[in-house]
Amino acid sequence: xxxxxxxxxxxxxxxxxxxxxxxxxxxxxxxxxxxxxxxxxxxxxxxxxxxxxxxxxxxxxxxxxxxxxxxxxxxxxxxxxxxxxxxxxxxxxxxxxxxxxxxxxxxxxxxxxxxxxxxxxxxxxxxxxxxxxxxxxxxxxxxxxxxxxxxxxxxxxxxxxxxxxxxxxxxxxxxxxxxxxxxxxxxxxxxxxxxxxxxxxxxxxxxxxxxxxxxxxxxxxxxxxxxxxxxxxxxxxxxxxxxxxxxxxxxxxxxxxxxxxxxxxxxxxxx
Numbered sequence: 001x002x003x004x005x006x007x008x009x010x011x012x013x014x015x016x017x018x019x020x021x022x023x024x025x026x027x028x029x030x031x032x033x034x035x036x037x038x039x040x041x042x043x044x045x046x047x048x049x050x051x052x053x054x055x056x057x058x059x060x061x062x063x064x065x066x067x068x069x070x071x072x073x074x075x076x077x078x079x080x081x082x083x084x085x086x087x088x089x090x091x092x093x094x095x096x097x098x099x100x101x102x103x104x105x106x107x108x109x110x111x112x113x114x115x116x117x118x119x120x121x122x123x124x125x126x127x128x129x130x131x132x133x134x135x136x137x138x139x140x141x142x143x144x145x146x147x148x149x150x151x152x153x154x155x156x157x158x159x160x161x162x163x164x165x166x167x168x169x170x171x172x173x174x175x176x177x178x179x180x181x182x183x184x185x186x187x188x189x190x191x192x193x194x195x196x197x198x199x200x201x202x203x204x205x206x207x208x209x210x211x212x213x214x215x216x217x218x219x220x221x222x223x224x225x226x227x228x229x230x231x232x233x234x235x236x237x238x239x240x241x242x243x244x245x246x247x248x249x250x251x252x253x254x255x256x257x258x259x260x261x262x263x264x265x266x267x268x269x270x271x
Contacts, residue, residue, distance in 0.1 A: 009146050010054045012135070016114075016149075019157045020133035025056035026116050029106065030086060031099045032068040033120035034139070035061075035079040041142040045082070048144045052137060053116065059086040060115075064093055064102035100124040107131060132156040 016022040028049055038045040049057045061083050069080045091102050100121050107115055111134050118137040119125065128134045129150040136147040149157075167175060 009052055012146060013054050016135055019160055022114050025058040026053050027058050027060055028116045028118055029103055030059055030061050031103055031119045031121060032065045034118045035083050036076060037120050037139050039078045039082060043142060052144050052146050060089040061086040062089050062091040062102050062106060064091055064096045065099040067096040068099050107134060
């Protein structure tokens with residue numbers, strides 16, 4: 001078996017194990033057609049079943065299927081011998097009925113006992129596909145194939161997964177009641193205003209900022225030289241008036257070695 005096919009079969013059996021509780025060794029119901037097909041193609045039936053199902057198998061056959069092999073004559077004696085090596089599954093039929101009807105009755109409507117059915121009957125397979133959780137194995141030119149899950153199987157699997165997400169009865173009792181939410185109010189459609197981000201905001205000027213204090217002097221602008229306030233400072237006279245009684249004295253010059261006297265000083269000496 002190719003690795004890709006073996007991986008696909010492993011996923012299928014894990015689906016049946018997780019969703020429907022299949023466990024090893026898998027109970028495989030084999031019909032009379034599968035026994036004759038295995039003898040005709042010289043296939044080791046038990047070995048191939050273990051490879052396809054990816055685990056240990058437990059082959060089983062009903063008394064009605066063995067009776068069908070007896071009816072085919074001595075030519076099918078090898079198939080009868082092969083069937084006798086399998087475990088006998090009681091079908092509780094007092095009189096033998098066709099093998100397809102016998103297997104359908106053993107599987108039932110829910111496959112309670114988790115059987116894997118290996119059959120070559122074209123009439124039985126559609127009936128088994130309607131039952132959820134029934135793996136079906138058949139032969140195709142001496143190659144054993146495990147059928148993909150049916151629609152009924154996938155439907156039940158999705159339902160079980162959705163139930164697993166919901167809280168159980170005891171958990172739901174402990175959970176607080178969800179508050180009722182009022183339906184949202186519908187807004188009336190009308191003219192839309194401008195985008196507040198694109199509108200320039202108006203600058204609000206307070207009276208305190210516009211009025212200047214009385215004693216505050218105007219500040220000089222940047223780049224303008226500071227002007228001296230002439231009116232603020234009192235003017236200092238550069239020369240002393242003649243009417244005042246005090247006369248201005250001349251300073252002596254140092255460095256010439258001789259002191260020079262002013263005419264005012266001569267007049268004072270003469271007097």
